[in-house]
Amino acid sequence: MPFDPHIPPFPRRVEVLAFPSVQLLDVTGPFQVFATANDWAEREGRRRPYAPLVIAPGGGQTAASAGLALLAEGLPTAKVGLDTLIVAGGPGVHALAADPAMCAWVRERSRVAGRTASVCTGAFLLAAAGLLDGRRATTHWSRCAELAATFPAVRVEPDPIYIRDGAVWTSAGVTAGIDMALAMVEADLGRPAATAVARQLVVFAKRLGGQAQFSTDLALAGADDSFDGLHDWVRQNLRTRLAVPMLAARAGMSERNFLRRYKQATGLTPARAIERMRVEAARQVLGATTQSLKRIARDCGFGTEETMRRGFLRVLSVPPQAYRERFPV
Template sequence: MSGIKRFIVVLLFEGVDLLDVTGPAEVFSLFQRETGDATGYHVALAAETLDPVTTAAGVRVLPDMTFEEAATRSIDTLMVPGSVEVDDQSRVHAVTDPTVVHWVKELASRSKRVASVCVGAHLLAAAGLLDGKRATTHWSTAQQLAADHPAIEVDADPIFIRDQDVWTGAGITACLDLSLALVAEDFGETTALRVARQLVMYLKRPSGQSQFSVPTEPAPTTRRMDDLRHYITQNIAGHLTAADLAEHAHISERQLVRIFKTELGMTPAVYVEAARVEVARQLLESTDDTLERVASACGFNTIDTLIRAFRRKLNTTPTEYRARFRHSV
């Protein structure tokens, strides 16, 4: 591990959704337990005062510091949870308290990255942090977000979206997916996968995702599938036809197709292409390699094949993806 302590501030306010607060804290805590790196993260809960905060679940939570104290610190990640209210027609509305919005804006200016959980996206929007960006939120308030803030490109489908240094998450339990993605960005996807396994969840859910999610396949249900996935990963630039995979697994092609459909819900060809796109995505984010080199390293015969795969899987091009997601060095 790097030994770098990353300071994470999670906002607290009356009526906040409890899991929005405790979910991310649990992920970052599990990271430290799983890796033995006690200096990986320092999570602090911040509120307007040090008085207990009553969450939407009725559970009272004690802040670690005030908003004013947090504003004196350099923050690595600001986590902004959300809160909702229900009107007389049983319609759900996100709550945007002006005081909280003020502190979101203030603390965001001292943060390297900002992430909202569920309807916390409405607080980011009210603070002007999502203008000109693509964002997601809980499906029940997505229309409200789009109507209240036309400068935001709202997409209710993804589990989470990253646009530069601003992240937004969807439903309440998506706080776990989002937090795992932050761990993956900080310490790599292998480490994040270890944490995901402790949570007994996917690092990437098998549906409802977009190009902004951190892709990882569903956990295999048999040792044979685990071996096939490992073989594909280790030979991503080579020949990975159904015949090649069947020969490696010492089974017929018909059996191979049946195993993939039963355990992963897709054909071997679809899985291999997804795995190659994932490797290409990582290279585009972390290197300056040419598209030709990226295509070759991922097993795509030509740049055109790479581009077509990106359009199918991510609805974008490799060049567009790199322009938005290339990590700064």
């Protein structure tokens, strides 16, 4: 019978695309999740559900950016059926994204795959291949603004650990590939299997919080330093009502020009950026003190506990009290 991508092969073939200067954990993290799912299935007396393998242009040894060499198979043709194609990230991904032949191969392989995914900056290759046009997508927090600017047809979201938009999945930086792979295992085999794999790997089956658990200071300064002075002032005045006219005046710009340039520089609106800075300030206090939520909300400019709770849910996907318990600074 001809291969039907809607009926995945068993065991499910999972190809992880590597390349010179690939990020090592982008490859090995998801690979280990599927390998551990196989171990779990064997202990349960079941058939191995996955056939994971590493592929790379030309095959053979491929050196990761960390200096460790991976042994990979060559790129298969579109006639070889598969369930999942995962494109890893790393410094070398931009060379692939600039190669029309490589982009064509990814498009062709994606048509055969039941699902296509990227880890970290692997999203740049999917975007270059046109697979993210009109879709929600994410990548490493420090590269979200670049992805959005380079590929305006992609709806880039900086907060999620991973995003599933139809048959296309994208994940945030490095270890987020593990979270995404666990979600794939849950989709394929059910929650008990994913939980068992996560327990074996000693990771959360579903991590609380988005990739905004990193420092907001680093995120806002990562791509453009034009507004560093403004950000320093904002952090010192979080209890102030920080409206756009005040911010534009501090930046020495008209409101319209300020809004346009700020979004270009940070990938965020001023309101979203200020909310993140307030959440950043609050989470620092939550992890270092026993101050009440009411006082923290007031001191960090939220005004009320409820406003702070909504901000935490938007930025970290976890309420303040749960953050204090699970993510101490």
